[in-house]
Amino acid sequence: MRPRSSGGRSTDDRQVTDYLLGRLAAPDRALLEERFFADDDFADRMFEREDDLLDELAAGTLGPADERALVDRLLSTPEGARRAAFARALHQWRQRQPVVAPVPHTLSAPRARGGSRTLPQWLAAAAMVTLATAAGWLGIDNARLRQQLRVTPTTAPPVTEATVPRDSSGMEPRIFAVTLGAERARSSSVRAVVELDASVEVLRLSLLVQDAAEMFDATVETSPGGRLVSRHVGLLKSPAGTVDLWIATNQIANGEYEALLSVDRGGRAALVAQYVFRVVGRDGSRLP
């Protein structure tokens, strides 16, 4: 039986939290560590509390003092930083999910709900309006940027290179990695063909850049049409000279796309490269 404080909260829980935030006095810390190594259940509670703290950090619901303590204690190692990144991704993923009515927690009931990314009608309509507005603005913006590109064409080679996924028996998400060279003009006959089979879940575009800038913004949109697919800001050039974008394949269907790479030049966005590629379903199973 866990000792409980008058406030109803477990004394253990409070101690665990204090430990994880680096606030437990040395003698108590030593005792707690002994218990952590000796008691499976207690160890699991510590792991759980650690996860909860990282989730609270990701959600921005920790108080400033706790946040500072957590960052200092847990995020000062590469492993801790990765765990925090995972918690942020989990939080963002949840935020992206549609709001649905709660369903009973049974082993079979969630089928109707799980895996569904369909938006409620009102939310879908709202999203369309938002997207159309954004796409319209970006359309104007990108037209201006394309004009700039014609004036200062990139010298990057119009080389395209796509990879073909190999069979995978693994259960983890399959990444399809594509390296694209920039095009001088939209009319170029060179088109990278990204052939995806239905099992690919993440598309990574590595955009070859020759611009000297280190940081870029990127927009991926349909072509023609200019419908916004994704926008990426603050991308750093890799040591290999590429800018890498990540796109979940459920965001794209068969068709042509453009990736537009821009940099900030004195407060103004300047388009530095344009990449055109076509997505086709390898086995016809992707969306037409």
Add this chain to the structure above:
Amino acid sequence: MRTSSSGMASNRIERPTELTADRLELLLRHLAPDPGEAAERYTRLCRRLSAFFSWERCSDADRLTDEVIDRVARRLADGEVISNLPSYVLGVARYVASEARARRDREARALTELGRREPAERTHDEAALACLDGCLSRLDSERRQQLLTYYSSDLSARIAERKRLAESLDVKPVALRNRMLRLRQRLETCVNRCLDGASRDTSSLGATQNEKLEGDIGANGV
């Protein structure tokens, strides 16, 4: 000798290990007579060690975990009688942590500088989100829903949500916690391997590449 135990993708510096098969077997026998139970205890021990080093702000927790396991196994092989193994392991871990402290401080300063580069962090987050999306899609909908309920976004409601979930699944809260911890750990491993594979790609431009990530998220994985 040891597979990843910390729930994070193995990103450690490889070094020759002194843990021979004989020593490992001796350690496993000391953990439990039954091989299956011994393996389970070994995995738990490694995860504890990895977490301990992380909490001690030591970089490369996996390598330090190996270091502790090596030292303890060697002691057992030398004939030392260890009556309280968890306590003994903790003692060795504290010693190893103190050895690593100076290096830790140096690296922490470097990481603090790195942490100020917000755009890089954003880039990493986008990659992590895309990877997470893929990893979650590999889970069957029931387990995905259970996981998301257990780690609900409404943090203040988590305790009540978890209790309700355990009741609806007719399992004890402790068993549910254990299940969800393992599931989250696997999900983290999946995301980290996805990210590791991606970063490897960028160093070999020109070759056709595709990532085949080893499976940690399986339909029957937990």
